[in-house]
Amino acid sequence: MRINAGNLKKGEFVFFQGEICQVQKADFYSPGKGSALMKARLKNLISAKNVEYAYKSNEQIEVLDVTSVDMQYIYKDKENLYFMDERTFNQSALPISIVGGISRFLKEGEKMFVYMYNDKPLTIRPPMSVKLKIVEADDAAKGDTVSGAKKPVKVETGATVMVPIFVKIGEIISINPETGEYTGRV
Amino acid sequence: MKIQTSIKNLDNYKIYLQVEKAVSEFMESNNYLKVNLPVLSPTLIPESYLEVFETEFKYFDNKQKLYLTPSPELFLKRLLVAGIGNCYYLDRSFRNSEPNSDWHNPEFTMLEFYKLGINYLQMANEILKLLKHIGNKVKNPFFAKASKGKQKLKFDKWEKFSVAQAFDKFAGVKEKELFDEKLFIKKAKEKGYKINNASYEDLFSQILASEIESKLGRNGYPTLLYNYPRQLASLAKLSKDKKTAERCEFYINGLEVGGFCTELNNYKEQIRRFSQESGKREKNKFINHTIDKGLIKALKYGLPFCTGAGIGFERLVMIFTNTTSIDQLKLINIS
Numbered sequence: 001m002r003i004n005a006g007n008l009k010k011g012e013f014v015f016f017q018g019e020i021c022q023v024q025k026a027d028f029y030s031p032g033k034g035s036a037l038m039k040a041r042l043k044n045l046i047s048a049k050n051v052e053y054a055y056k057s058n059e060q061i062e063v064l065d066v067t068s069v070d071m072q073y074i075y076k077d078k079e080n081l082y083f084m085d086e087r088t089f090n091q092s093a094l095p096i097s098i099v100g101g102i103s104r105f106l107k108e109g110e111k112m113f114v115y116m117y118n119d120k121p122l123t124i125r126p127p128m129s130v131k132l133k134i135v136e137a138d139d140a141a142k143g144d145t146v147s148g149a150k151k152p153v154k155v156e157t158g159a160t161v162m163v164p165i166f167v168k169i170g171e172i173i174s175i176n177p178e179t180g181e182y183t184g185r186v
Numbered sequence: 187m188k189i190q191t192s193i194k195n196l197d198n199y200k201i202y203l204q205v206e207k208a209v210s211e212f213m214e215s216n217n218y219l220k221v222n223l224p225v226l227s228p229t230l231i232p233e234s235y236l237e238v239f240e241t242e243f244k245y246f247d248n249k250q251k252l253y254l255t256p257s258p259e260l261f262l263k264r265l266l267v268a269g270i271g272n273c274y275y276l277d278r279s280f281r282n283s284e285p286n287s288d289w290h291n292p293e294f295t296m297l298e299f300y301k302l303g304i305n306y307l308q309m310a311n312e313i314l315k316l317l318k319h320i321g322n323k324v325k326n327p328f329f330a331k332a333s334k335g336k337q338k339l340k341f342d343k344w345e346k347f348s349v350a351q352a353f354d355k356f357a358g359v360k361e362k363e364l365f366d367e368k369l370f371i372k373k374a375k376e377k378g379y380k381i382n383n384a385s386y387e388d389l390f391s392q393i394l395a396s397e398i399e400s401k402l403g404r405n406g407y408p409t410l411l412y413n414y415p416r417q418l419a420s421l422a423k424l425s426k427d428k429k430t431a432e433r434c435e436f437y438i439n440g441l442e443v444g445g446f447c448t449e450l451n452n453y454k455e456q457i458r459r460f461s462q463e464s465g466k467r468e469k470n471k472f473i474n475h476t477i478d479k480g481l482i483k484a485l486k487y488g489l490p491f492c493t494g495a496g497i498g499f500e501r502l503v504m505i506f507t508n509t510t511s512i513d514q515l516k517l518i519n520i521s
Binding site for chain 2: 006017027028029030031032033034035036037039052053054055056059
């Protein structure tokens, strides 16, 4: 689909210098002289490197029509995360470097959407929130109960999350996997 | 668009007020007069890349087009001609067709000030003093952390690059290429930029935004970019070599925070630039507002030798609150 670069949004996919990239950030920017720009941060889905590029906001660009396929996250090794399409049993691998920090919050066996382009997996569609159990946590220190105080805890995927001090080991919490922030108890 | 109440931003908003107070103190102790100005004007300075908000005053059958001012310049320059002396404005400005982003809202706060008898490089010292003053006054333990959290930002000196040095260092564009339009466009094409329907100014801005800006103001000091090619002069005076304009912009954490220039006071040149800009507005199908002839008349009378600076106030506060978006500073957001 062709759009004005000025309408480019985070999460969309484009070809940049011949390679597929995902938009990490897109901000309108008017330098005052010269035409207005759309300043984008593009993540190359092969090298996993980010590149900054300023499109002219009225420039026509092609946004890729990708499909999202419901898959099960089965396991990971040092480099990749592996997903399975439950209808076809086809397996797909996605490098951890491409999926990024979100991979720290993914639990084996969970279902999620994987973006595909021409039958090739690109990356995952981050879930809005994930629910994970706390496996390691210190007890709240006495007297340190002012509102807003936080402590680090470890969740079942091994990631560390900052939570309010009243949250205890064994509790299930919800987390925004994109920011790694605690959003509440389940 | 909708209205959003964001009381969670209260702490940041309180720092916003501290910065506002620090600016007022600095201005007052350095003999700048605060000027309150209208935001609705019947006429404007033509600027080819800025779209404006248009409205209408109605009284029975009388109608008068009015525009929200994209900057207070047209009023402040009249006052400078009339003899007001050093002055500043800290209030609203409006730019249409510029959607909300992390760094900009269509309605924003502008700090604009003019000092008589100094050039752009002397103004750079003045701005450093202002930043230092704010830094000393603002009480926020997280203030002005450098973006990677390793160095605290200091305002003791500038990291300085001429535009030519920055293009060479960060984008591999040689000075010879930067100052020759044909060579520059050729270089941009080699770099993969689309050159169809792109002007020198367009490509300059694209390369600056893509390859240079994000690297500026990252070493614990603000970065000063100075001596812009004459095509980017705006209302700045040209340097003696006529290749560059006496214009600066400054950056902190990869973000352009403000700019300043030795003001052009040759009225013939100003009239020429006005009509050039007005022509471009027409070509871009922008709102056809009337050209501010009163300002031309005032400039003909004579603008004193001075330097003017414009700072995006919200961007300035972002530095002292260590926030990444203007939205985080406001109690009420329209987005």
